[in-house]
Every structure is written in structure tokens, then in C-alpha cells.
Amino acid sequence: MLIVKQLSHSFTNGAEVTPVLQHIDFRVEKGEMVALLGSSGSGKSTLLNLMAGLMKPTSGSILIGGQPIETMSENRLAEFRRTHIGFIFQSYELIPHLTVRENVELPLVFQSVGPRTRRERALKLLAQVGLADKSELFPSQLSGGQQQRVSIARSLVTMPAIVFADEPTGNLDTKTEREIIDLLHDLNANLGITFVIVTHEHEVARRTQRIIQLRDGQLVEDGGWAGEAG
Numbered sequence: 001m002l003i004v005k006q007l008s009h010s011f012t013n014g015a016e017v018t019p020v021l022q023h024i025d026f027r028v029e030k031g032e033m034v035a036l037l038g039s040s041g042s043g044k045s046t047l048l049n050l051m052a053g054l055m056k057p058t059s060g061s062i063l064i065g066g067q068p069i070e071t072m073s074e075n076r077l078a079e080f081r082r083t084h085i086g087f088i089f090q091s092y093e094l095i096p097h098l099t100v101r102e103n104v105e106l107p108l109v110f111q112s113v114g115p116r117t118r119r120e121r122a123l124k125l126l127a128q129v130g131l132a133d134k135s136e137l138f139p140s141q142l143s144g145g146q147q148q149r150v151s152i153a154r155s156l157v158t159m160p161a162i163v164f165a166d167e168p169t170g171n172l173d174t175k176t177e178r179e180i181i182d183l184l185h186d187l188n189a190n191l192g193i194t195f196v197i198v199t200h201e202h203e204v205a206r207r208t209q210r211i212i213q214l215r216d217g218q219l220v221e222d223g224g225w226a227g228e229a230g
């Protein structure tokens with residue numbers, strides 16, 4: 001599903017070169033739920049941006065569904081992202097003047113899916129994330145946890161091969177955090193969605209099947225639990 005091969009990245013500002021990721025190797029199989037754990041500055045966002053095709057690596061390769069994304073043209077990559085990759089952000093990134101249902105439908109608008117199909121798919125997903133009765137409200141009328149559920153429904157509406165979640169519970173209290181992770185678990189178990197969850201919180205990482213740990217741009221642990229990895 002996802003293969004990261006000998007991935008390295010440095011940022012260059014004038015003469016100054018900052019190496020951020022060094023020779024990262026791992027793979028994520030279809031249906032896995034993986035945490036990418038690391039403290040601030042360890043390189044998580046950089047790795048996520050590279051895996052999502054938002055940046056080109058200095059060297060190495062990223063394959064999603066067998067396709068190397070770093071060699072794709074910008075247009076091809078944009079299309080590939082829209083079709084095969086789902087995103088969940090810490091700050092939800094919902095459009096305030098669209099209803100909950102319209103927010104979930106939005107990725108399908110960009111794929112030219114007709115209104116009736118869009119509506120059906122959005123309502124089905126909203127029911128799956130426990131928001132069947134909130135579809136015609138606006139994001140501001142929902143709690144933070146509910147808004148994150150909307151963004152989860154939106155990330156799944158195109159039926160992507162893989163979903164990247166960037167600190168998905170970073171703005172939520174502990175109880176709501178647990179509920180959101182439970183939901184991601186259910187979606188993983190029931191629908192077989194492949195999730196890569198970027199987090200600096202051991203509590204979140206501990207709930208996944210597998211932990212990939214980054215420290216100073218290097219992979220220090222793959223597969224162990226946070227408690228053991230220290």
C-alpha cells in the first residue's frame with residue numbers, strides 16, 4: 001500500500017543545508033493502522049508532507065499502491081492525491097459557510113460526481129461517524145469532536161487507498177480524543193481503511209497496531225509499543 005524507500009530530505013536556505021530525514025525505510029500494508037510517533041522537530045511533518053506528495057524528497061522514493069509519487073508531474077500528483085489519499089487535520093479545516101453535509105460532499109464536487117450520488121455518500125458516511133442528525137447544521141454549531149468527525153467523514157468520501165491524519169486529536173480533550181481514536185479504530189476494523197496517524201502523543205500511538213518512531217530524522221523504532229520504545 002505505502003512503501004517508503006531510502007527517503008532522505010534536507011532543506012536548503014542559501015548556503016545552509018539542514019538535513020531533516022535520513023534514510024527512512026518502512027512499509028504500511030493495506031488495512032493497517034499505524035502511528036508515526038516523534039517529538040517536536042523530529043521530522044514528522046516533513047515525512048507526512050513527502051508521503052502526501054506535497055513536497056519532493058531530496059532522495060529516495062515513496063510508492064502508494066505501487067506508484068512512485070515523487071516522479072509524478074504536479075497535475076498528475078494533484079489528481080492522484082484527490083483520488084487516492086485522504087487527509088485529516090488537527091484543525092479540521094472545514095468550510096464555515098457550507099453545511100456539514102456539503103463539507104463532506106466537497107471532495108466529490110472536484111471529481112465531478114453528480115449531486116444525488118454525492119448526497120447519498122455523504123449522508124452514509126455521516127451516519128457511520130455518528131452524525132446522522134447533524135447533516136444540515138454548520139460547523140460552528142458542532143463541538144470540536146463532532147467537527148473532527150465531519151472531517152473524518154470528508155476524508156473517506158472519495159474511498160481513498162490511504163488516509164493520513166496529522167495530530168487528529170491535538171485540539172481535543174482526553175475523553176473526546178479517546179472517542180475519535182475509537183472511531184478511527186472502528187473504521188479501520190469495519191471498512192479496512194488504512195490509516196497513518198502522525199502524533200507526538202504516546203497515548204494516541206499506543207492505541208494503534210503499530211508504531212513507527214522518529215527521532216532526529218531517523219527511524220528508531222518500527223513495530224514496538226511506545227511503552228517499550230521509551
Ligand SMILES: Nc1ncnc2c1ncn2[C@@H]1O[C@H](COP(=O)(O)OP(=O)(O)OP(=O)(O)O)[C@@H](O)[C@H]1O
Nearest residue numbers: 011018020038039040041042043044045046047200
Ligand atoms: N522549510 C524549512 N527550512 C529549514 N528547516 C526546516 C524547514 N521545515 C522544517 N525544518 C526543520 O526540520 C526539522 C523537522 O521539522 P518537522 O516540522 O518535520 O518536525 P515535526 O516532528 O513535525 O515537529 P512538530 O511536531 O513541532 O510539528 C526541524 O528541525 C525544523 O526546524
